[in-house]
Amino acid sequence: MADPTPDRTDQSLIALRRILRATELFERKLAQAAGLTPAQLRVLQIVAKKDHGTATPKALATQMGVSQATVTALVDKLVARDMVARHRSDVDRRQTDVAITDKGRAAVSSSPDALQQKYVKSFEALMDWEQAQLVASLERVAAMLDAHEIDASPVLTIRDIRQEDY
């Protein structure tokens, strides 16, 4: 408190935590709006974005950073709700293709963002140089945090939904 130079490391960590909290809540809201849980929505989003609207459990597990068993459970629930369907692969019959259904696509694209819009709109309202600055900063922080964790990146949850909106 009496510190004349408020510790920047602390400040950065505090801000990070705020970001995490907000995003967590945001995801819950988003999923709820689509009538799903966050994890289920994530599966659906990944599948939806694939070229043919299909993905293997293995790929899902890798991309989400969870075990295959977890993916099985999630897919089970989505199948029960007719959001996706399982199909045996012809090329390698060990593999299963998890394919999104029309209903699943509808659920993904209908998730009516609220907070999401909030962020995107705020961001897009910024001046060009500010946007560039933020991107640079975020990427820098990301690099500092996950330098080791090579795969990580490409889930995109948020972005693709946004694209659906247009």
Add this chain to the structure above:
Amino acid sequence: MADPTPDRTDQSLIALRRILRATELFERKLAQAAGLTPAQLRVLQIVAKKDHGTATPKALATQMGVSQATVTALVDKLVARDMVARHRSDVDRRQTDVAITDKGRAAVSSSPDALQQKYVKSFEALMDWEQAQLVASLERVAAMLDAHEIDASPVLTIRDIRQEDY
């Protein structure tokens, strides 16, 4: 792809997602190192940082953004491991003080950084103006995300551990 100005919004969202992923994994590791689950560690950290090393379940629930019932369950587990103890408050006998024990304090302060150090070290290696820039950017993003969610902020998980290290 052919877009001449790579979409900055997308870039920022991708970076954000990387940050989230990395932090999530980081927290898991941290907790594991302390022999606890992330949620349990969070409770312990909040309690540890209070002046008298105590907090009421109510306060914990509010600060963590979960229900009191959840806090009860978490505290149960910490009590079972001798990390905290419950004491009836004298001033208001409806209240319970959750007090950290020596063992709990040891667990909190012993969580051996690894990844954590990585971020902190990277951050602290930056030039002063760069640090300032990052903090400003992070806070801006946080503000854009949680403008609505007034309470949120002050859990700090990470920061306090870091302080323990010195």
Add this chain to the structure above:
DNA sequence: CCGTTTCGTTCGTCAATCTAACTAATACAG
């Protein structure tokens, strides 16, 4: 004193996650 509010716990439920064990299919080495 009595009704209301507040605090915490208990109970039942459910989602997400893990590990370990198992089945089925493919791959590869002789």
Add this chain to the structure above:
DNA sequence: CTGTATTAGTTAGATTGACGAACGAAACGG
């Protein structure tokens, strides 16, 4: 080919975190 190893996915069982509803105990306000 045959047989072993590897890979993909599921099943089973457990734990954790989370919630809401119901409840008991204490405090507070008339």
